[in-house]
Amino acid sequence: MIFNEIYGAYYNAVCEIIKESLKKPLSTQDLRRLVEKHAFKESAPLLIPQIKNEEWKLIKKDGTTPLKNPPTLPLTTLQKRWLRSVMLDPRIKLFIDTPEEILPEVEPLFMPEDIVLYDKYENGDNFTSKDYINNFRAILNAILEKKCLIINMTKKNGCFSKVLVRPIRLEFSEKDDKFRLIAEGCSFARTINLSSVISCEATDKTVKRQSPKKETESLVLQVKDQRNALERVMLHLAHFKKTATLDEGDTYQVTIEYSKADEAELLIRILSFGHLVRVVSPSSFALLIKERIDKQISLLNLN
Amino acid sequence: MAYSELIKNFEKIRDYMREFYVYGFKNRSEFTKKSPRAYDDVRRRVDSYLGDYMSFSRTVDGKSVFLSIDTRDIQKNPLYNALKAKSFTDMDITLHFIVFDILNSSDICLTQNQLIEKIIDDYLSEFESHTLFDESTLRKKLREYEAQGLIVSQKRGKALYYKRPDPVFLPPLREPLAFFSETLSCGALGSFILEKSDTPPHIFSFKHHYITRALDSDILLSALLAINERQEILVQTCSKKKAEPTSLWVVPLYVFQGTQNGRSYLMAYDLNNKKIVPLRIDYILKITPVGKCLDFDLYRQEFNSMRPYMWGVTTKRDKTSTEYVEFVVQIDKGEDFIYSRLMREKRCGTVEILDDSHIKFSAHLYDSWEIVPWIRTFIHRITEIHFENKHVERQFYEDLKAMQRLYSESSSALLGESEGCDDF
Numbered sequence: 001m002i003f004n005e006i007y008g009a010y011y012n013a014v015c016e017i018i019k020e021s022l023k024k025p026l027s028t029q030d031l032r033r034l035v036e037k038h039a040f041k042e043s044a045p046l047l048i049p050q051i052k053n054e055e056w057k058l059i060k061k062d063g064t065t066p067l068k069n070p071p072t073l074p075l076t077t078l079q080k081r082w083l084r085s086v087m088l089d090p091r092i093k094l095f096i097d098t099p100e101e102i103l104p105e106v107e108p109l110f111m112p113e114d115i116v117l118y119d120k121y122e123n124g125d126n127f128t129s130k131d132y133i134n135n136f137r138a139i140l141n142a143i144l145e146k147k148c149l150i151i152n153m154t155k156k157n158g159c160f161s162k163v164l165v166r167p168i169r170l171e172f173s174e175k176d177d178k179f180r181l182i183a184e185g186c187s188f189a190r191t192i193n194l195s196s197v198i199s200c201e202a203t204d205k206t207v208k209r210q211s212p213k214k215e216t217e218s219l220v221l222q223v224k225d226q227r228n229a230l231e232r233v234m235l236h237l238a239h240f241k242k243t244a245t246l247d248e249g250d251t252y253q254v255t256i257e258y259s260k261a262d263e264a265e266l267l268i269r270i271l272s273f274g275h276l277v278r279v280v281s282p283s284s285f286a287l288l289i290k291e292r293i294d295k296q297i298s299l300l301n302l303n
Numbered sequence: 304m305a306y307s308e309l310i311k312n313f314e315k316i317r318d319y320m321r322e323f324y325v326y327g328f329k330n331r332s333e334f335t336k337k338s339p340r341a342y343d344d345v346r347r348r349v350d351s352y353l354g355d356y357m358s359f360s361r362t363v364d365g366k367s368v369f370l371s372i373d374t375r376d377i378q379k380n381p382l383y384n385a386l387k388a389k390s391f392t393d394m395d396i397t398l399h400f401i402v403f404d405i406l407n408s409s410d411i412c413l414t415q416n417q418l419i420e421k422i423i424d425d426y427l428s429e430f431e432s433h434t435l436f437d438e439s440t441l442r443k444k445l446r447e448y449e450a451q452g453l454i455v456s457q458k459r460g461k462a463l464y465y466k467r468p469d470p471v472f473l474p475p476l477r478e479p480l481a482f483f484s485e486t487l488s489c490g491a492l493g494s495f496i497l498e499k500s501d502t503p504p505h506i507f508s509f510k511h512h513y514i515t516r517a518l519d520s521d522i523l524l525s526a527l528l529a530i531n532e533r534q535e536i537l538v539q540t541c542s543k544k545k546a547e548p549t550s551l552w553v554v555p556l557y558v559f560q561g562t563q564n565g566r567s568y569l570m571a572y573d574l575n576n577k578k579i580v581p582l583r584i585d586y587i588l589k590i591t592p593v594g595k596c597l598d599f600d601l602y603r604q605e606f607n608s609m610r611p612y613m614w615g616v617t618t619k620r621d622k623t624s625t626e627y628v629e630f631v632v633q634i635d636k637g638e639d640f641i642y643s644r645l646m647r648e649k650r651c652g653t654v655e656i657l658d659d660s661h662i663k664f665s666a667h668l669y670d671s672w673e674i675v676p677w678i679r680t681f682i683h684r685i686t687e688i689h690f691e692n693k694h695v696e697r698q699f700y701e702d703l704k705a706m707q708r709l710y711s712e713s714s715s716a717l718l719g720e721s722e723g724c725d726d727f
Contacts, residue, residue: 002489002524003313003386004389004451005391005396006451006453007386007389008387008391009387009388010309010391011399014400040308040351040384041354042308043351054431056393056396057397058397060429066426066429067401067404067426071400071404073453074453074468074470077452078452078492079493079495082487082489082492082493083476085487086483091483095478095482102473109489109524109527110530114531116559118559118560118613118616119561119615119650122646122648122650123646143504143506144504169508170507171507171510172507173510174509174562175510175563182508234325236563236565238513238515238565239374239565241373242327242371243358243360244369245328245362246328252328272676273676274702274705275702275703278710290711291683293683293706293707299633299684299686300685300688302700302704
């Protein structure tokens with residue numbers, strides 16, 4: 001079972017408490033600090049009395065411990081088996097050259113073919129290409145070492161381009177099966193598909209730091225809960241920051257925050273729900289939908 | 304009973320957390336399954352586990368709780384926290400840390416009696432209050448640890464000795480763990496390893512990331528173990544349509560995960576009805592293995608033969624035939640991306656260029672209703688569309704007209720006339 005106390009927050013907190021108590025007797029403030037850091041928000045008033053009252057024979061009233069070593073725990077069989085499954089995933093080559101040498105005697109928890117992402121796009125990145133792996137690692141190292149990168153890449157229009165950027169993060173989309181580099185320093189290269197990178201190298205040159213700018217918009221939808229539409233919409237859009245309220249009867253109002261750059265993608269996702277979802281605002285978004293529907297009605301001579 | 308943050312059974316909070324995260328508009332009185340007190344306790348627990356992600360809104364109907372998370376902003380699935388809330392006894396935690404303190408290296412090998420002696424003399428005797436603990440408690444714990452792979456036993460003569468397993472060599476795995484604990488099934492296991500190392504910097508973010516799967520971790524684990532061991536299983540599942548859970552005797556074949564709709568299914572062979580069924584993993588309450596399945600490969604083969612006709616998860620029903628679907632889209636100059644879109648999204652379908660400005664998609668499917676949402680994403684380009692299933696075709700046209708009315712009429716007009724199917 002994954003839901004097991006040995007992986008639990010209280011065990012983690014107690015582990016850290018024992019580690020510190022081996023160095024010096026712990027005060028109540030020390031306990032509070034450690035519990036707040038390693039357990040849950042409300043844990044301190046529940047956990048500390050159990051320690052102080054010696055209900056767990058691990059920390060004495062004077063804040064010392066009879067334990068002799070900083071606690072350590074071997075990996076569980078489940079963790080090893082999961083790691084073995086990781087080593088069978090083609091994407092592991094992005095990180096490790098010889099994954100077959102890691103835990104070779106351990107039986108995997110599952111095989112890659114046991115799990116099917118049935119609606120994943122077919123033009124995903126080639127994670128086993130040598131050039132792709134080299135570029136991925138160069139970018140990853142640059143992020144870790146906080147270095148800028150000179151990237152030779154192919155732009156959407158097919159032209160070559162050389163850019164100097166500060167890499168921030170690697171964004172992965174399961175649906176697209178692609179990595180994108182989120183970067184700053186170049187206005188037309190804030191998001192770079194890794195598959196479009198020809199080569200890259202770290203540089204000591206720098207770019208001007210920009211305060212993170214997130215252009216988000218609110219999209220307000222009205223959802224009619226027929227044909228299980230509410231569940232489909234809410235689950236479909238679950239990864240957005242959102243709120244929902246019941247309007248009346250079986251009609252709900254859902255507000256999601258989305259990035260302006262993803263508007264085209266979101267537009268077709270909303271269209272996929274058909275007449276059970278209506279865009280309330282922004283009106284420009286609703287207008288785009290209306291125009292598409294009107295054109296479609298006309299193309300199929302449904303007027 | 305006094306309030307406790309920890310819980311014995313994860314099912315107690317699984318449903319609530321999904322409601323808070325996926326829906327988030329229900330107020331206290333609408334959580335009818337349990338008592339208001341149970342609701343208050345769950346709300347308080349989830350608030351403690353997830354802290355900053357919890358939000359509240361107040362309407363005339365009352366206060367509602369919701370989890371609002373933009374998954375692109377997070378590097379670690381916050382719902383994994385709920386999996387770290389399993390309750391335990393005072394003796395569980397005491398023995399856990401003491402036993403592994405005694406067995407602190409794989410060179411130390413002790414019998415149960417030697418362990419008891421050390422536990423009492425070197426540890427428990429240090430405390431003012433005495434703790435009674437019996438041999439059977441330790442035996443049970445040792446058996447548990449052995450099953451988890453945390454200790455190994457060795458027989459020497461008549462005595463059974465316990466030790467830590469030999470250490471395994473692992474290269475630094477911080478970055479792969481940060482990635483795979485978010486992208487691979489049962490990733491919580493990876494996140495638990497990761498949190499024992501230094502906190503990794505925020506290297507990865509995830510788009511189209513359905514984090515509720517964390518709540519199904521143990522169900523998914525049982526399903527994957529059963530697939531791996533070629534086991535027949537009993538699946539207890541619930542649905543919105545039936546008040547009581549139902550039980551199915553099946554052979555699990557694959558886990559099918561949607562990357563666009565957040566749903567996951569266990570594709571399984573139903574041994575009573577002799578057909579392959581998709582079971583929503585978030586609706587599964589319990590999985591119990593019942594024995595080895597000798598025909599596993601046969602069932603998988605049968606399923607694989609259906610794949611060329613499956614758009615989503617609907618397999619061959621009682622009828623033998625498939626339903627043909629085709630549509631043509633028009634593209635303007637410079638809109639080659641539509642062809643690319645069709646090619647990358649076509650799944651089991653076929654894409655054919657008709658001329659400079661028209662592309663045809665066609666497929667034979669077990670259930671042509673499943674493809675309708677995707678076809679709608681091409682609205683404003685479709686010049687021709689044909690469904691062999693005329694009911695689906697009629698529904699498609701009616702829905703399209705309803706969409707037009709929706710945006711033509713006043714803002715309150717969110718009414719479709721079609722009765723339609725229950726679900727896609």
